[in-house]
Amino acid sequence: EAAVTQSPRNKVTVTGGNVTLSCRQTNSHNYMYWYRQDTGHGLRLIHYSYGAGNLQIGDVPDGYKATRTTQEDFFLLLELASPSQTSLYFCASSDGDNQDTQYFGPGTRLLVL
Amino acid sequence: GDSVTQTEGLVTLTEGLPVMLNCTYQTIYSNPFLFWYVHYLNESPRLLLKSSTDNKRTEHQGFHATLHKSSSSFHLQKSSAQLSDSALYYCALSTGGNNKLTFGQGTVLSVIP
Numbered sequence: 480e481a482a483v484t485q486s487p488r489n490k491v492t493v494t495g496g497n498v499t500l501s502c503r504q505t506n507s508h509n510y511m512y513w514y515r516q517d518t519g520h521g522l523r524l525i526h527y528s529y530g531a532g533n534l535q536i537g538d539v540p541d542g543y544k545a546t547r548t549t550q551e552d553f554f555l556l557l558e559l560a561s562p563s564q565t566s567l568y569f570c571a572s573s574d575g576d577n578q579d580t581q582y583f584g585p586g587t588r589l590l591v592l
Numbered sequence: 593g594d595s596v597t598q599t600e601g602l603v604t605l606t607e608g609l610p611v612m613l614n615c616t617y618q619t620i621y622s623n624p625f626l627f628w629y630v631h632y633l634n635e636s637p638r639l640l641l642k643s644s645t646d647n648k649r650t651e652h653q654g655f656h657a658t659l660h661k662s663s664s665s666f667h668l669q670k671s672s673a674q675l676s677d678s679a680l681y682y683c684a685l686s687t688g689g690n691n692k693l694t695f696g697q698g699t700v701l702s703v704i705p
Contacts, residue, residue: 483636510691519601521682522637522695529691537692569637575691578625578644583636 482506483584485570491590498557500587502570508582509575511553513537513545515566516586522569528553529575560591594619596685598696605703611655611670613699615683618664624687626659626666629695631680640668640681673703 483504492498504511512527524537526545534545542564544556557564567588571581595618605611617624625644631637641652646661655670666683683696 512693519697521598521698522684522693524692524694527692535690538694573691578642578686579691580639580642581629581693583638585636 483570483572483582485568485584485587487587488585489588489590491592492560493592494561496557496560496591498560498589500555500557500568500570500589502553502555502584503551504553504570504572504582504584505551506572506582507550508572509550510573510579511547512571512573512581513543513553513555514569514571515539515564516569517566525555557589560589562591565589565591594621594685594687594694596683596694596696598681598683598699600699601697602700602702605673605701607675607703607705608672611668611673611677611701613668613681613683613701615657615666615668615696616664617666617683617685617694619685619687621687622661624661624685626657627682627684627686627693628655628657628666628668629682629684631682631698633679637680637682673701675703675705677701678703 513525514522528547570584573579573581627642628640630640643650684693
């Protein structure tokens with residue numbers, strides 16, 4: 480089964496702070512995704528990537544940058560964090576076809592004060 | 593663009609009663625893939641079942657769903673709810689070649705004794 484890990488698991492920062500969330504997958508999947516989960520909105524796609532050096536814009540990208548440094552590693556960057564970015568963030572990976580299962584990490588809970 | 597609608601935010605059921613969680617979708621693509629993901633508390637979201645075949649029932653872990661393209665629906669059903677079924681359920685849609693999932697808002701299923 481796919482293994483996706485995320486760090487940190489919990490993070491508290493202040494408004495205007497700089498935050499990096501990390502994700503690693505060890506199953507050689509081509510695609511990696513960053514989502515945020517909020518009550519009433521479900522899972523919303525922030526950014527995704529189909530390989531090292533590639534970045535695709537998701538549905539709610541404002542205020543977020545992302546970088547895929549290797550096939551395994553995908554980072555989400557909040558350079559000027561705002562309270563509206565308080566959320567539960569999930570990373571996921573998949574092999575690359577439309578029918579493929581996405582495998583999710585354990586999540587990172589971010590609080591912006 | 594694509595969209596998924598889950599009309600119930602919360603469904604509360606007594607153990608042993610049947611489960612039906614609604615999911616409808618909108619897309620211009622004629623061959624969508626539909627998914628149900630389940631998110632148990634303190635775990636990662638994971639795939640429950642998926643389908644792209646019109647009018648064919650797909651089953652997994654006691655749950656079943658049938659894709660009906662005529663009504664753009666993919667409702668999740670189970671004959672008898674168990675306490676362990678309490679979780680957040682997401683319906684999701686994948687179309688075209690962009691390997692993205694569009695999620696619904698999610699439905700919390702709460703099963704009580």
